[in-house]
Amino acid sequence: MNLPDWTREPLVHFLVAGALIFGLFSLQGEEVDPASRTIDVDRETQAQIALGFERLMSRPPTDAELDGQIERYVREEVLYREALRLGLDADDAIVRRRLAQKMDMLAGARAETEQPSEETLQQWLAQNPERFASDTRYSLDQLWFAEESSATAAQSRLARTEDWQPLGERISLPASLENEPRDEVLDRFGVQFAAAIDELEAGDTWQGPVASGLGWHLVRLRGKTASSVPPLSEIREDVENDWRSKTIDQRREDAYQVLREAYTVTIDR
Amino acid sequence: MRHKIGQWLLLGAASLALASCGASVSEEQSGNGEGTIELAEFPDRPYWGDTHLHTDNSIDAFGFGVRLGAEEALRFARGEEVTSTTGTKAKLARPLDFLVISDHSDGLGSTRRLYDAPRMLIQDETLLRWHDMMHESPQQSQRAVAEIIDGAARGTLPEALLDQAAAEENTRDIWTAHLDTLDRYNEPGKFTAFAGFEYTLMPGGNNLHRVVMFRDGSARTKTVIPYPGLDTGVEGLWDYMEAYAAATGGEALAIPHNSNVSNGMMFELTGPEGGAMTAEYARKRAKAEPVVEVTQIKGDSETHSFLSPNDEFAGFGDLGWELGNLSMTIKSTPDMYAGSYIREALKRGISIEERLGVNPYQFGLIGSTDSHTSLATGDEDNFFGKHTGSEPAITNRALNGQNLGTNAERFGWHYLAGGYAAAWARGNTRAEIFDAFKRREVYATTGPRMTLRIFGGFDFTEADWNGDWVRAGYSRGVPMGGELADGGKAPTFLISALKDPDGANLDRVQVVKGWIDASGEMQERVYDVVWSDMDSRRMRGGKVPAVGDTVDRATATYTNDIGTAELRSVWTDPDYREGQRAFYYVRVLEIPTPRWTLYDAVRFGITLPDAAMADAVAQERAYSSPIWLKPAR
Numbered sequence: 001m002n003l004p005d006w007t008r009e010p011l012v013h014f015l016v017a018g019a020l021i022f023g024l025f026s027l028q029g030e031e032v033d034p035a036s037r038t039i040d041v042d043r044e045t046q047a048q049i050a051l052g053f054e055r056l057m058s059r060p061p062t063d064a065e066l067d068g069q070i071e072r073y074v075r076e077e078v079l080y081r082e083a084l085r086l087g088l089d090a091d092d093a094i095v096r097r098r099l100a101q102k103m104d105m106l107a108g109a110r111a112e113t114e115q116p117s118e119e120t121l122q123q124w125l126a127q128n129p130e131r132f133a134s135d136t137r138y139s140l141d142q143l144w145f146a147e148e149s150s151a152t153a154a155q156s157r158l159a160r161t162e163d164w165q166p167l168g169e170r171i172s173l174p175a176s177l178e179n180e181p182r183d184e185v186l187d188r189f190g191v192q193f194a195a196a197i198d199e200l201e202a203g204d205t206w207q208g209p210v211a212s213g214l215g216w217h218l219v220r221l222r223g224k225t226a227s228s229v230p231p232l233s234e235i236r237e238d239v240e241n242d243w244r245s246k247t248i249d250q251r252r253e254d255a256y257q258v259l260r261e262a263y264t265v266t267i268d269r
Numbered sequence: 270m271r272h273k274i275g276q277w278l279l280l281g282a283a284s285l286a287l288a289s290c291g292a293s294v295s296e297e298q299s300g301n302g303e304g305t306i307e308l309a310e311f312p313d314r315p316y317w318g319d320t321h322l323h324t325d326n327s328i329d330a331f332g333f334g335v336r337l338g339a340e341e342a343l344r345f346a347r348g349e350e351v352t353s354t355t356g357t358k359a360k361l362a363r364p365l366d367f368l369v370i371s372d373h374s375d376g377l378g379s380t381r382r383l384y385d386a387p388r389m390l391i392q393d394e395t396l397l398r399w400h401d402m403m404h405e406s407p408q409q410s411q412r413a414v415a416e417i418i419d420g421a422a423r424g425t426l427p428e429a430l431l432d433q434a435a436a437e438e439n440t441r442d443i444w445t446a447h448l449d450t451l452d453r454y455n456e457p458g459k460f461t462a463f464a465g466f467e468y469t470l471m472p473g474g475n476n477l478h479r480v481v482m483f484r485d486g487s488a489r490t491k492t493v494i495p496y497p498g499l500d501t502g503v504e505g506l507w508d509y510m511e512a513y514a515a516a517t518g519g520e521a522l523a524i525p526h527n528s529n530v531s532n533g534m535m536f537e538l539t540g541p542e543g544g545a546m547t548a549e550y551a552r553k554r555a556k557a558e559p560v561v562e563v564t565q566i567k568g569d570s571e572t573h574s575f576l577s578p579n580d581e582f583a584g585f586g587d588l589g590w591e592l593g594n595l596s597m598t599i600k601s602t603p604d605m606y607a608g609s610y611i612r613e614a615l616k617r618g619i620s621i622e623e624r625l626g627v628n629p630y631q632f633g634l635i636g637s638t639d640s641h642t643s644l645a646t647g648d649e650d651n652f653f654g655k656h657t658g659s660e661p662a663i664t665n666r667a668l669n670g671q672n673l674g675t676n677a678e679r680f681g682w683h684y685l686a687g688g689y690a691a692a693w694a695r696g697n698t699r700a701e702i703f704d705a706f707k708r709r710e711v712y713a714t715t716g717p718r719m720t721l722r723i724f725g726g727f728d729f730t731e732a733d734w735n736g737d738w739v740r741a742g743y744s745r746g747v748p749m750g751g752e753l754a755d756g757g758k759a760p761t762f763l764i765s766a767l768k769d770p771d772g773a774n775l776d777r778v779q780v781v782k783g784w785i786d787a788s789g790e791m792q793e794r795v796y797d798v799v800w801s802d803m804d805s806r807r808m809r810g811g812k813v814p815a816v817g818d819t820v821d822r823a824t825a826t827y828t829n830d831i832g833t834a835e836l837r838s839v840w841t842d843p844d845y846r847e848g849q850r851a852f853y854y855v856r857v858l859e860i861p862t863p864r865w866t867l868y869d870a871v872r873f874g875i876t877l878p879d880a881a882m883a884d885a886v887a888q889e890r891a892y893s894s895p896i897w898l899k900p901a902r
Contacts, residue, residue, distance in 0.1 A: 052387055052389075052390050053390065055439075069390075072389060073389060076389045097404070098404065146833075146834065170734070170837075171767065171834065171835050172720060172722070172765050172767045172835060172837075173767070183348075183364065186363055187314070187317075187363065188314070188770070189770055190769075190770025190771040191362055191363070191770075191771050192770075192771070193770065212770055213768070213769070213770040213771045213772065213829075214767075214768065214770050214834045214835075215834055237294060237295065237298065237453055237456075240453075241340075241344075241453055241454065245340060245341075245344070
């Protein structure tokens, strides 16, 4: 059976669930009235109490413990209803924040465990290519100098010789990089150098001097492979991680916006 | 019945959130990385990481307010932008290569559970009070955690919080989901996500904490759960690691840290119960703990000025921390310092080895953050705080008292901005980086990413620099962390230190030597080996003059007009005596730069007290792992 797309929207589930809860509450009429003075600790409620205990203690309660829990439950229920009757739930910062957090959690919960389909991820990748593009790769030769003037002086000599390596000053930096990702350039030469290399055109000539946090460089940028977006099969995990974290945020925000639109808010300035 | 339905829904949502979601992780990601990438012939670059990061699963971090979890921690370390708990956007200028998330094993996820627990089910009055404090306000929440740490130090935590059996199922759920998350972000060749936890032993508030890190992926790590620290002994932890290795074929190692607040208990000359140390204990310790975290936000543990009076650069990051143990329940006295700092521990190690034939303290050195914000920041200009209560959004964080203990003698400005670990490895995988830790080919920095490489041997010369000196180093000597057999000749070291390309210039390179002299006494000496502007900075009275100071206190800026980009030396021990056990490690100093406190003062317009202002500029540093010289057998 093919369901229309909108039925798969989590937001719709969220709203339907909300409507359902609302409907249940209305149907049960008298019983859900916090002002009621009848407390019915039925089997189902007892099972819930036992389950709650078990979640906390990792074992079921003994009969005596369950009786104790039920007694606590009744006591808390009595006080809870009296508190509601007195309107104590209003203007309570803790109650407000906690209920708000629970709403947020509900909105995001489905995305935390959902297995997104191939189509979903493919679409996600197509919509956000910049987040998955591979690093630009560089092939280059470089010479290092402590002073800019020495770098400039060496430049004219470079034009006259193929034996370029001895013209630089001694330092523990690689003289050449072969098809290395930009991150590697960043790691070895720092932010300033990587940004400068991004701006250079590839070619056979020596360029510079280029400044880095280490000093000055003459650079022969032999190759530059622009970044590309790999196919989904190679980066499925990245895409799924990204989809998941962004979707959780988005669903929370969407759920909030739907609710928010029903409100008129005025803020005195 | 309204509440009942609501509760059912919420329970459902909560258990869903805990369910595993790692079904589609590739085998390469979920293993230890062996055979996944092409490896270099020799370790060709240092890989940068943090082995000590807490997220919202840590009992204290959550209470301090952090709401970012492992997922955000991993994304941030890999270089993505995340929003900190207090709403500030954060992104590392340079990503890290690896990360160990080391949430406290005790009460893993329990603060979050306590926070989320239905109030009616909390029977213990103390827990109930903490629950309410956590919901009341961030300040109250931080106070609750201070009480929890204090309670842990005093051994007065409520039974309900300590009952590991009761918590085991919850722990297993959290741990399993966490391991799946790690695998999803683990990417051989690009980023390594290690499984780990912090073992939080602290009798009487004396810090004996260890970070445990695993070499393996989730198939193996899921067979265990993190080992609790409170009410156990450290030998129990080592047995746990042994049992894990035996059962799975995997491996784990433990990294002691914050010996500076152990009141002398981290590196004792005696056994753990006060009697003589046994060879068996020394052997177990050396095997389980090949690396020590020497520097982090809660201070630096290299050496104290009391122990090293002739070292004018001793005592870095000791202010505040030297006053007492972790919880400040017991004040420190100078006689305790010897067991609290690593230089003395390395000396004790070779002295014990002389007696027992085995060195319990033959360890390498790393730095890490111990951040409780899920953000592994290590630089002075991006300090995101020890915990959420000291994130930059709290603009007077430098002036606030710390939450540790109830005492007001430690302040925000005593925190260091962090530390990082560098590992010389052949590639970026779990196996390669773990093995670098195992063989101690690692080093510590207080945050800057200097490249530091040393080799020890007997025939290195200046001419080695002209060729492939790295190959020469490996073929004719040993790298940092290694051992040399005494052959009747003074050892020689190839030392190369390159500045952080985005940081300050270097001031000097020093060799720290410790040895046992002819009368059996432990000795130490710091040698200035090479420094910037050697022509104009001549040694006077055996000391190299200070490099100078370009820091403008009014703007928190400095210039690289002093110091140099790289320092190299071939250094031979001038005081070598045949047959004397010794160790050598290298300390690299940067020129003075602003500490995070000075950046805060300028950015937020706050006035630091005089003592903090005097400490607002420092020389950051790197510590290599030692090379040991041992009598030939």
